[in-house]
Every structure is written in structure tokens, then in C-alpha cells.
Amino acid sequence: MAKPVGPACNLRCTYCFYREKQVFFPESRNTRMSEAVLEAYIRKFITAQPGPEVSFEWQGGEPTLAGLDFFRRAVELQSKYGQGSKITNSLQTNGTLLDDEWCAFLAANHFLVGLSLDGPPELHDAFRVDAGGGTTSGRVISAFHRLCRHGAEVNILACVNRETSRYPLEVYRFFRDEGVRFIQFIPIVEREPGPGAKNPGLHLAGPDEESGNVTSWSVEPEAYGEFLVRIFEEWVQNDVGQTFVMNFEWALGLFAGAGPGVCYLAPRCGRNLILEHNGDVFSCDHFMYPQYRLGNILRDNLPDMVESSFQTRFGRAKEKTLPNVCRACEYLFACRGGCPKHRFASTFDNESGLNYLCPAFKIFYQAVAPIMESMIELLRKGIPVQQIMDTKKKIWKDIGVRPPKSQRL
Numbered sequence: 001m002a003k004p005v006g007p008a009c010n011l012r013c014t015y016c017f018y019r020e021k022q023v024f025f026p027e028s029r030n031t032r033m034s035e036a037v038l039e040a041y042i043r044k045f046i047t048a049q050p051g052p053e054v055s056f057e058w059q060g061g062e063p064t065l066a067g068l069d070f071f072r073r074a075v076e077l078q079s080k081y082g083q084g085s086k087i088t089n090s091l092q093t094n095g096t097l098l099d100d101e102w103c104a105f106l107a108a109n110h111f112l113v114g115l116s117l118d119g120p121p122e123l124h125d126a127f128r129v130d131a132g133g134g135t136t137s138g139r140v141i142s143a144f145h146r147l148c149r150h151g152a153e154v155n156i157l158a159c160v161n162r163e164t165s166r167y168p169l170e171v172y173r174f175f176r177d178e179g180v181r182f183i184q185f186i187p188i189v190e191r192e193p194g195p196g197a198k199n200p201g202l203h204l205a206g207p208d209e210e211s212g213n214v215t216s217w218s219v220e221p222e223a224y225g226e227f228l229v230r231i232f233e234e235w236v237q238n239d240v241g242q243t244f245v246m247n248f249e250w251a252l253g254l255f256a257g258a259g260p261g262v263c264y265l266a267p268r269c270g271r272n273l274i275l276e277h278n279g280d281v282f283s284c285d286h287f288m289y290p291q292y293r294l295g296n297i298l299r300d301n302l303p304d305m306v307e308s309s310f311q312t313r314f315g316r317a318k319e320k321t322l323p324n325v326c327r328a329c330e331y332l333f334a335c336r337g338g339c340p341k342h343r344f345a346s347t348f349d350n351e352s353g354l355n356y357l358c359p360a361f362k363i364f365y366q367a368v369a370p371i372m373e374s375m376i377e378l379l380r381k382g383i384p385v386q387q388i389m390d391t392k393k394k395i396w397k398d399i400g401v402r403p404p405k406s407q408r409l
Contacts, residue, residue: 001275001285003063003141004038005061006025006033006060006278007021007063008031009060009061010096010139011136012129014128014129015127015159015188015190018060018288021288023201025276025277027228033125037278038077038296039077040297041275042074043077046081052086053085053087054078054087054143056087056089057089058091059080059285060092063092063093064091068102071105088112091106091112091113092157094116095117095139095144096130096136096139096143103150106147107147107151111153115147115154116140116157116159118164119164121137123164123167124140127163128140128147144156152257154182155183157188158184158185159187159188161188162217162218162220162223163217164227165224165226169230172234173234176239181242182243185227185228185246188219191209191217191344192204192212193209195213198289207287209311221358225359225362228360229365246261251334251368252263252372253367254334264339265336265338266336268315269283269317269318269340270306270311270315271315272285278296279296281294281295281300281302281305284314287314317340318336318337321343322337326354329362334365335358338361374388
């Protein structure tokens with residue numbers, strides 16, 4: 001993932017883990033990626049790809065702060081160095097700067113837009129405010145509909161914090177009623193620095209730190225599991241084939257024996273590096289700390305950084321450091337221990353390395369397993385998976401799952 005403006009952002013979201021990383025770039029008054037870094041990145045990234053498709057991912061901070069001309073130039077350079085490859089782009093944005101010119105460009109150039117929206121205004125605005133403390137939901141919702149009018153592909157990226165986890169059906173139905181077809185739910189988990197913090201000046205603990213409590217806005221594991229289950233029950237009864245929740249799509253693929261749809265569900269890490277605005281390359285978005293710097297795109301060879309002994313050890317550590325309770329778990333095939341950033345809990349016998357969200361994984365996978373198996377059976381028979389909705393009442397009765405209940409804000 002490339003960060004064209006580094007940690008810079010025009011919002012002040014309470015739970016953001018990246019904006020404070022500006023302390024690592026004291027020399028950068030302007031964090032906009034230079035032409036030299038942009039061209040080196042595009043040229044080297046295309047050259048390093050083993051297959052005919054090259055996928056660029058642009059993230060932040062807020063990447064649209066780089067300006068529309070930056071992305072026009074990026075597309076020009078992709079065409080220059082493409083060498084017949086199929087080039088795709090995705091952009092993760094808070095949406096507040098997307099006017100008609102932006103939306104027309106993103107649609108015309110087939111960018112997949114990941115738009116950050118946490119749910120109804122009263123939930124979204126509780127944590128996602130602008131630099132002046134003002135609300136942002138109206139601008140984001142308008143951006144979603146503007147993107148749709150221009151024909152852009154849009155996925156909603158919904159962060160689940162402690163407050164939003166209390167209202168699963170309100171969140172899901174809000175998205176559905178707004179016309180959202182693709183949703184990804186992202187659990188928010190951060191920790192407060194403990195004594196002897198390794199990175200003075202940061203308000204959040206790094207993944208290597210033995211730290212204290214999770215923040216007051218971090219989602220609680222059981223609540224996150226129940227959040228997904230409540231939405232799944234609603235979705236499987238009414239919206240299969242119409243609304244696509246990526247968390248459910250990934251689970252179905254894993255139960256069917258397919259590969260992971262996202263990095264944290266893979267057995268190993270190490271293939272999802274990030275490029276900062278100054279050309280520095282780091283092991284992972286969640287490990288953007290000096291000790292995880294692999295090199296610089298202007299001076300170093302990209303494959304050498306990816307295949308370095310340091311990065312190889314980093315990737316393998318996810319699998320090698322699994323607690324014994326995880327190795328014996330019936331759902332290891334589905335969660336693979338989760339993101340290493342969240343593996344700071346301990347097992348019942350005090351073994352370290354357990355994922356903080358382990359209870360959430362178990363709650364979710366236990367609840368959806370019978371339905372997933374029924375869906376896979378339909379697929380094997382060549383029957384549209386939407387038929388699962390026609391047999392939902394029998395499935396609920398057979399497995400004893402309670403029907404979804406409405407909640408109110």
C-alpha cells in the first residue's frame with residue numbers, strides 16, 4: 001500500500017492509529033510524495049510483479065490530500081511502465097474531499113474506492129470529526145451517492161468500536177437502506193502505552209510493547225462477535241446475493257477450502273508492505289515503526305526488501321508463535337491467529353500470543369458454521385446460494401439459532 005501523503009489527514013478521528021506516526025518524519029514539512037518517489041515506486045512495483053495483473057493500493061492518512069493531479073500523474077506513469085500488464089487501482093478515503101471532478105476521474109479510471117463510513121450519523125460522528133471538531137457524516141454520505149452517480153465502484157469500510165458494536169442491526173440496515181452493496185467491518189483495537197514505552201511521543205502502544213489496557217473506545221471481543229452474528233442472521237434471511245459483507249464472503253471461502261481473502265486470515269504475514277511518502281518501505285501498515293523499516297524505494301530493490309531475511313522472519317513469526325490452544329482449535333483454518341497486532345492476550349494457562357479478538361472469532365464461526373456448510377452444499381450442486389434464504393426457517397429450527405432482534409439507538 002502506498003501512502004502519498006503519509007500520515008497527514010484532514011480529519012481527527014478518535015481511534016486513528018496512523019496520524020500520530022508523523023513524529024517519525026520530523027524532517028517532512030510537506031508529506032506529499034515527490035515525483036521521483038512516485039515514478040520509482042510505479043516502475044519498480046510493476047517490474048517486480050510475477051503475473052500479468054498489477055494492483056496498486058493508495059491509502060493514508062487521507063490520500064486525496066495529494067490532489068487530483070497527483071493521481072492523474074500516477075495513471076500516466078502506470079500506462080508508461082505497464083508493459084501490457086493489467087493495472088488496477090484502489091483508493092481508501094474518508095470521502096470528505098470528493099467532488100464531482102474527483103468522482104468522474106475515479107470512475108473513468110476504474111478505481112475501487114474504499115469509503116470510510118461507520119454507520120448512521122449519530123454513530124459515525126461520535127468518533128469521526130474534522131479538524132475543527134465538526135461532524136463529517138453528511139459529507140461522507142453525499143460522497144457515496146456522488147460516486148454511485150458517476151458509476152464508480154464503492155466499498156464501505158465500517159470501523160466497529162465499542163459504541164457501534166452495540167447497534168449491529170441499526171448499522172447494517174442503515175447501509176442497506178442507503179443502497180450500499182459492499183461492506184467490510186473492521187474491528188478497532190488499540191492499547192494505551194505502558195511503563196517503559198518504546199516510542200515516546202505516541203499515544204498508542206506499538207505491537208512489540210508490553211502494555212496496559214486497551215483504549216476506552218476499543219471494541220470488546222464478545223461484543224464484536226455478537227455484532228457480526230446479529231448482522232449475519234439478518235443478512236442470511238434477507239440479503240444473500242444482494243448485499244455483500246466481505247467478512248461473510250471471506251468466511252464462506254475459508255469454509256469451502258479457498259484461500260484467505262485478506263491478509264490477517266492468512267497463515268503467514270509479510271506480503272503486504274507499505275510505502276511511505278518519502279519512499280521508505282515498512283513491513284506492514286500496523287508495524288510502521290523504525291525497527292520495521294526495510295529500505296527505501298529510491299535506493300533499494302523492491303524484491304530484495306520483500307524477500308529479506310528480516311521480512312521473511314516477520315512473516316513466518318505469525319505461524320511459529322501460535323499458542324498451543326490455537327494449534328488445537330477447530331477454527332484455526334479460518335482465523336489463523338488473526339492479525340499479529342492484536343495478539344497481546346494470554347491463554348487460560350498463561351501462554352502469550354493469543355489474539356485479543358479470539359472470543360469474537362469463536363462466537364462468529366460457531367454461529368455461522370452450519371449455514372456456511374449449507375451454502376457450500378448448494379454451490380456444489382450448482383444451486384444459486386440465494387436459495388439459502390428460502391430454507392432459512394428450517395435451518396434456524398434445526399440449529400437452534402435465535403432470529404435477529406431489532407435494536408434502537
